[in-house]
Structures are given as structure tokens and as C-alpha cells.
Amino acid sequence: MADAKPFHWEFTPEAVTREVFRIEGGVPLRGEVPISGSKNAALKMFAAATLTGERCRFSNVPEIEDVRVMAETLRDLGVVVDHPEPNVYEIASGDVEWLFVPLEAAAKMRASFILLGPLLTRFGRVIISNPGGDRIGRRPVDLHVEAMRTLGATIEYRNGYYFATAPGRLRGTEVRFPFVSVMGTENAMLAATLADGHTVIRPAAQEPEVDDLIAFLQKMGADVARTFPDTIEVRGKRRLRGADHDVLPDRIEAGTFAIAGAVTGGQVTLTGAPCDHMTALLEVFARAGIEAECEADRIMIDGRHVADGGFRAVDIQTSPYPGLATDLQPPTCVLLTQAKGVSTVNEAIFEDRLEWLTELNRMGARVDINDNHHATIHGRTPLHGADAEIGDLRAGASLILAALAADGESTIHGAHHVQRGYENIERKFADLGARIARLEEGTDSTSS
Numbered sequence: 112m113a114d115a116k117p118f119h120w121e122f123t124p125e126a127v128t129r130e131v132f133r134i135e136g137g138v139p140l141r142g143e144v145p146i147s148g149s150k151n152a153a154l155k156m157f158a159a160a161t162l163t164g165e166r167c168r169f170s171n172v173p174e175i176e177d178v179r180v181m182a183e184t185l186r187d188l189g190v191v192v193d194h195p196e197p198n199v200y201e202i203a204s205g206d207v208e209w210l211f212v213p214l215e216a217a218a219k220m221r222a223s224f225i226l227l228g229p230l231l232t233r234f235g236r237v238i239i240s241n242p243g244g245d246r247i248g249r250r251p252v253d254l255h256v257e258a259m260r261t262l263g264a265t266i267e268y269r270n271g272y273y274f275a276t277a278p279g280r281l282r283g284t285e286v287r288f289p290f291v292s293v294m295g296t297e298n299a300m301l302a303a304t305l306a307d308g309h310t311v312i313r314p315a316a317q318e319p320e321v322d323d324l325i326a327f328l329q330k331m332g333a334d335v336a337r338t339f340p341d342t343i344e345v346r347g348k349r350r351l352r353g354a355d356h357d358v359l360p361d362r363i364e365a366g367t368f369a370i371a372g373a374v375t376g377g378q379v380t381l382t383g384a385p386c387d388h389m390t391a392l393l394e395v396f397a398r399a400g401i402e403a404e405c406e407a408d409r410i411m412i413d414g415r416h417v418a419d420g421g422f423r424a425v426d427i428q429t430s431p432y433p434g435l436a437t438d439l440q441p442p443t444c445v446l447l448t449q450a451k452g453v454s455t456v457n458e459a460i461f462e463d464r465l466e467w468l469t470e471l472n473r474m475g476a477r478v479d480i481n482d483n484h485h486a487t488i489h490g491r492t493p494l495h496g497a498d499a500e501i502g503d504l505r506a507g508a509s510l511i512l513a514a515l516a517a518d519g520e521s522t523i524h525g526a527h528h529v530q531r532g533y534e535n536i537e538r539k540f541a542d543l544g545a546r547i548a549r550l551e552e553g554t555d556s557t558s559s
């Protein structure tokens with residue numbers, strides 16, 4: 112069987128088609144851009160759909176690679192995943208034949224680990240690959256595993272896999288995290304929805320995507336609520352039902368396009384944007400002297416004074432919500448290269464999420480990486496076109512921003528990283544007037 116899937120010990124990562132973004136920078140972006148549904152909410156909702164055998168329907172799902180990987184992973188388990196029209200998915204988890212999430216899924220997408228909680232609580236067992244780390248540093252899953260053990264599961268780790276069992280039901284209890292974890296909170300919450308008794312999760316992540324997941328679970332009949340800002344309480348039910356949900360807009364994508372408008376000296380309006388969820392970034396804009404106006408679900412950004420040195424340097428620190436999102440640290444750094452003065456960056460969530468700044472320096476930025484968590488940006492430096500290599504999703508989007516703001520042509524290698532999390536990014540930028548194309552590596556005189 113030539114096309115049979117390899118066993119995990121035979122697994123080698125699939126070869127990706129190497130593509131580049133070719134960008135001719137220096138055009139101020141102008142116009143309206145629609146914001147897509149949130150990646151980090153949609154992925155968790157797909158996992159939540161396995162808590163019931165009934166059909167769940169999701170709209171406003173972003174058309175991105177991570178969503179396709181999650182859909183494929185669920186299909187491999189025996190879950191029915193339909194995609195009746197763009198941005199709509201239907202999931203029915205009546206028969207889950209294989210309670211096994213292979214290394215193949217984990218290697219493509221760390222978020223596959225969110226399947227631990229729902230599969231374990233509904234079926235009493237699951238074997239799931241350790242996702243290990245990725246390009247933004249070591250990314251352990253110890254908090255997820257400990258939370259399941261606290262809820263009564265037995266988990267053994269062998270050969271790269273967690274073998275988790277919970278004969279009977281999981282038991283409601285207090286799940287205390289040593290610090291805030293978004294997926295840790297979500298995994299514990301999903302597991303607790305079908306557990307026997309009352310669970311208190313603390314400190315619970317306060318990200319809007321977690322609240323959107325709570326809203327979906329409530330529609331499924333789960334008894335779950337945020338009872339204090341940092342506390343989620345769940346009273347386990349024996350069964351949940353199918354439900355429909357419209358995924359909330361992606362605040363990280365919105366932030367990326369807002370910064371694109373500012374850094375290119377343009378005027379951009381985000382439509383369908385989650386104004387209420389972007390307070391921390393809008394505060395950075397206010398401190399930098401960038402005009403941004405929010406009106407219901409529209410955000411207007413005016414960056415026309417960037418060229419006369421109109422942006423001020425700002426010190427930023429990432430932190431859990433409602434603080435500045437770590438996923439917005441890379442694009443914010445691009446913005447700060449165009450601010451007058453010295454800005455400092457404290458990346459407090461992940462180690463190694465500053466490494467990509469060496470690529471930004473190739474485009475004319477003056478950034479010192481002081482250690483794994485701190486950098487200093489000397490502005491304002493004009494950016495110029497260059498060849499740069501994308502290491503991860505958010506760094507990739509940020510290199511595109513830098514190339515859009517730069518004079519001359521850039522070739523940004525590793526486009527597949529960006530497709531993981533941004534719907535139609537090059538089309539959205541092109542609609543704002545950007546000169547951007549995605550090309551196969553090696554074509555049209557691209558170098559590798």
C-alpha cells in the first residue's frame with residue numbers, strides 16, 4: 112500500500128512546497144480590510160465538538176492551514192468533518208474509532224494537544240503525541256498533563272506519547288495552575304464539562320478566545336461560567352448536545368493589519384474587528400502618537416505622519432490578556448523601528464520569540480537582542496528591501512509588514528508558516544494597494 116500513512120516511528124515531516132512572498136515596498140496602504148474569524152478560537156471549538164455525538168456547526172471559521180490540519184486530524188480519528196461552504200464547518204463525532212493523535216498531527220500543529228481533555232473525558236482514554244517545542248522556544252505541556260491527573264486521569268509517558276486513561280468519569284476538583292496558560296485552561300475546562308462534580312480552574316486565562324469557547328460550550332448545554340476574572344467554574348454534565356456558533360473575529364490578525372496601516376504611512380479601516388479586545392495595542396498606538404479610532408466593529412488607523420518622524424518610541428511588555436498579546440509583539444517591533452527614539456521590548460511569555468529580529472535587522476532595522484526576553488529598538492531607521500527567512504507564523508507576518516514599509520524589493524522565504532494562521536493574507540494586502548505576490552521558490556528569479 113504505497114499511499115498508506117506511515118506509523119509514527121517511520122514518520123518524517125511532509126515536504127512543504129517552498130514559496131516566497133515577493134514584495135515591492137514603499138506603498139502607503141489604503142482602504143478597508145475585513146477581519147477573519149479567530150484561529151485560536153476555531154481550533155479549540157473543533158476539539159470541543161468531540162464532546163458530543165451530535166452535529167456542531169461553525170461559521171466565520173478562517174480558511175487557514177491550521178484549521179485544515181485540525182479537520183484532517185479529526186477525520187483520522189473517525190470524526191465526520193464537513194466543509195459545506197467557505198468559512199463553514201460541520202463536525203459530528205458519533206463514532207470515534209481511533210483514540211490516537213499521532214506525531215504527524217503534533218508535528219504540524221502544537222494545538223492538536225487540545226484534543227487531550229475532550230477525548231479523555233468523553234471516551235475515557237486517549238493516546239496523544241507530545242508536541243514538544245517549536246520555533247518560539249521550548250513549549251512544554253506539563254500543566255495540561257497535571258490538570259488531567261488532578262481531575263483523576265492516569266497518564267503515562269512512553270516513547271513520545273502520553274497514554275491517558277480515566278475509567279468511569281473524571282472527577283470535578285480544584286485545578287490550580289502555577290501561572291496562566293491559555294490552552295492549559297481550555298484543556299482543563301473541556302475535560303471538566305463531562306466530569307463528575309464541580310471543578311474550579313484558577314488562575315484561568317482571560318483571553319477573549321477562552322470566553323468564546325465558554326459561550327459555545329454553554330450552547331452545548333455545559334454548565335460552565337467565568338465566576339471571577341481569573342476563575343472558571345464547571346459543573347459536569349453526563350451529556351452535551353450539538354450546537355451552532357459563529358467564531359469571534361481574530362484580534363491578532365486585526366492588530367497585524369492595524370500596524371500595517373500605520374507602518375506604511377497609510378490609512379486603513381478594519382471591518383468586523385474586535386475593538387473591545389484590542390485595548391492593549393490601541394494603548395501602544397496612543398503612546399506612540401498614532402491615530403486610531405474605534406466605532407462598533409470598525410477601527411480606523413491613520414499613519415500618514417510616520418514619514419515626518421511622527422511616531423514616538425514606546426516601551427512594551429507582553430503579558431496574558433488583558434495585557435499586550437505575545438502574538439502582537441513581532442508586528443509591534445516593526446512599528447517601533449519607525450518610531451523616533453529608543454524603545455524597549457520585554458517578551459515575558461515565551462523564550463526565543465525575539466530571534467526573528469535578526470531578520471528584521473537585515474532590512475535596515477537597528478535592534479539589539481539583549482537576552483531571550485529583552486530587546487532594544489533604535490528608531491527611526493528607514494527600512495530597505497532584502498531577502499529574509501520566516502521562522503514562525505507571527506514573525507512571518509511581521510517580516511511582510513517590514514517589507515511593505517521598506518523601500519525596494521524584498522523576498523520573504525518560508526511563506527507556508529504564514530498560511531498556517533492568516534486567511535488570504537496576500538490578497539488582503541493587495542486589496543489595500545500593496546505590491547505583493549506569493550511565488551514558488553526558484554521561479555521568477557527568486558533565490559533560495
Ligand code: EPU
Pocket residue numbers: 151154222249250251252253254255256291292293294295436437438460461462504505532
Ligand atoms: N507553559 C508551560 N507548560 C505548559 C503550558 C504552557 O510551561 O504545560 C508555558 C509556555 O511555555 C509559555 C506560557 O506557559 O511560556 C504560556 O503559554 P500558554 O500555555 O498560554 O500558550 P498556549 O496556550 O500554548 C496560546 C496560543 C499562542 C499564544 C499563547 C499566549 C493557541 C493555539 N496558541 O498558546 O498562539 O502565543 O497562547 O497567548 O491558542 C499563535 O497563534 O501564533 C500562537 C503561538
